Amino acid sequence: SVGHSYNNFFPTVQLRYEFAESLIGRAVYSKTIARPGFNQLTTSTLIDPSSDSVTQGNPNLKPTTSDNFDLSLEYYLDNGGIASAGVFDKELSNYIINKEEQGVTFPNNGLFAGFTGAAKVYTFANINSAHARGIELNYQQKFSTLPGWLAGFGVGANYTYVDSSGEIRPGDHSQLPSTSRNTGNFMVFYDLGGFSANLGAYYVSKDIFGVGSSSATDIWSQPRFSLDLGATYAFDDQWSVFFNAKNLTNTRLKFTEGPAADRPIQREFYGQTYMAGVRFKL
Template identity: 30%
Template sequence: DDHRVSEKTLAFYMQANFETEFNGMLVNITTGLRYEKTDVTANSLERPAVNMEWVNGSEWSYIYANERSFSEGEGSSSEFLPSFDMNVEVVEDVMARFSYSRSLARPPVSSLRSTTSFLGNPKVGQRTVSVGNPNLKPYTSDNLDLSLEYYYGSGSYVSAGYFRKQVENFLVNVTTEETLGGITDPYSGDRAEQARADLAAAGELQSDQAIHDQINENQGTAQGTSIVGNASDPLTNFFVSRDNNVETANLWGYEVAAQHMFGDSGFGVTANATFVFGDVEADRDATGYQFALPGLSDSANISAIYDLDGLSARLSYNWRDEFLTGFDQHSSPIFTEAYGQLDVNVNYSVNDQLTVFIEGLNLTDETQRTYVRYSEQLLSAYQYGARYNIGFRYAF
C-alpha cells in the first residue's frame, strides 16, 4: 500500500490577561481566540476497477486498469476556537473557577485516505465499495468547567467541580447507493431484458444462468463467454461506505478531590473521584448499528503519601468502573468489567541530580475481564500479575 495524506494548517491566535478586584475579591481572567484553517490533500496508489464482467450464472468479477495510478482527494476545514478562564478568590483561601473553551481534535489520518476499494466479487446485491474521505471535519467540543476549592492548611485542600462537554462531528461509517467510474451493469441492460423476454416467450425459467446463455445466443457468441458491461447498459449501483461526520454527544459529570497533610510529619492522604454521565451509552439489548462512546466510566483513587527529607512514598488504590470497550463484527457491545489495583511507589533523592526509585504495580494480582452484552458471555480474561521496577534518574 502507498497512502499519502498531507495536512497544512494556518493558525492565528490572540490572548489577553486581566487582573482586577470586584467587591474586594481578587479576579484573574485569561481570554483568547484562535482561528485554524486546515487543507488536506490525499493520494493513494491503486489499480481502479474500470468495468465488470458476468462470467457465468452467479459468478462475477471486476476488470481492473492495466496500470496503477494515484487517486486524488482533498478537503478543508476552518474553525474559530474561543476560550475564557476566570478565577475569583471569594474569601481568603477559597477559590472559584469558571472556564469555557471550544477545542478540536483531528480525525484519524487513516480515515482521510483517498482510497476506493472494490470489496469481493460484484455479485448482484453484493456490490460493495469502501472509500476514504479526505473532507472529514475535525471533532469539535464546547467545554464548560466550574469548580470551588478550599485550601485550609499547608498542602491540604478540598475541591468540587462540574464539567460539561458537547462534542460534534463524531465519525460514523455511512453506506449510500452510488454509481462509480462509469462502470455499467450487464445484468440490467437491454441485452439482459431481451434475454428475459425471449425466455418468457419460450416458457423457460429465467434463472441467471439461463439469461447469461440467452444473451450469448442472441449476440452469436459461444456459450460460457463472459458478458462485459457496455454503453447500452445502465450504470451500476454500488453500496458505498465511508466515514462521515454525523453524531453529536453530550457529556457531563462531577469531580471531587481532597488532600490532607498531617502537620509537618510528611504523612498525608489524598483521594479523588470522577462521575461521568451522558447520552452516549450502549444499549445491551439493541441489534444493529448504534452510536455509543467507548471508554467512559466513573473512576476513583485514594493514596497514602509520605514526602519529607528527600524520601517520597505513595501507596495507591486505583479503581475504574465498568466501561464500553467497543463493538464486535456483529455490532454487539463489548464491555470491560470494573477493575481496581494496588500500586506502590518509593523515590529517594540522593542529591539534586540523582534519584533512585522502586515501584510495584498490581500488587494483589488482579484480573481483567471483558464480555459481550452480558457478564455471562465471557470474551476474554487477562492476568498480568504483579510487576516491579527499580531504577534511577539522573539530571545533568
C-alpha cells in the same frame, strides 16, 4: 486521495472570583477539537474471508468539536493541600464511534474472493451530537502538623462521575464508547527526610469498547481496579535510589459481549511489574 478543508474558531473565556483568600470560584467556557486518529482515517482494508468480515477506516470522517462549560470551587488548605468540587458539560459535535455494519455484500472475486455471503464491516463513523456531563471531586492534604515522623504522611483522593449519551445506532441512545461513568483514585503518600513513597489505587467502571449491531453485541470493557507503589530515597542532592511496583493486584483486562460480565470474549493478564535503580544528577 481524499482531502478536507475546514476552519475553526476556538475561544476561551475564564472568570475567577475570590470569595476569600483561600476560597476561589471559577467559570470557564472553551471550544476544542479532536481530530481522527490514523487508524480511523486510513483507507487500508483488512479482509478475512474465513469469517466474512472486513475492517477498514473511513477517510470521510470529520473532526470532533466540543463546547465545554466548567464550574469549580477550590478551597486551598495549609501545606499545599486542596479540596475542590466541579461540574462540567461537554456538548460534542461529530463524535467518532467504531461501527459494525452487517449484511454488506461484496463480489466473490479479486480481493474479495472467498466471500460466500453477507459480510460484517467494521469501520468508523461520526454521530451528529453527543454530550458528557458530570462532577469532579478532589482532595489532597499532607499532615505536617502531626508529631515527629508522622508529619510525612498525607492522603489524596479524586472522583469523577460522567453521564454521557449519543445516538450510537439509529434510534438507540447510549453511553458513549470509552467513557466510564465512574473513575476514582486514592493514594496514601509519605514525604519526609529524603524518603518519599506513594501507594496509589485506581478504579474505572465498565465502558463500551466497540459498538455492535445491537446492544446485545456491543463489546464492553469490564471494571478494573489496580494498585501501584512507588518509593524514592535521596542520599543527597545528587544520589538517590528508587523502587516502583505496578499492578500489584494483577488486574486483568476483560472484554465481554454485552454489559454483563458473564459473556467474556477476551481476557488479558499482565502480572506485576517491578523496577529499581539508582539516579545520579550532575
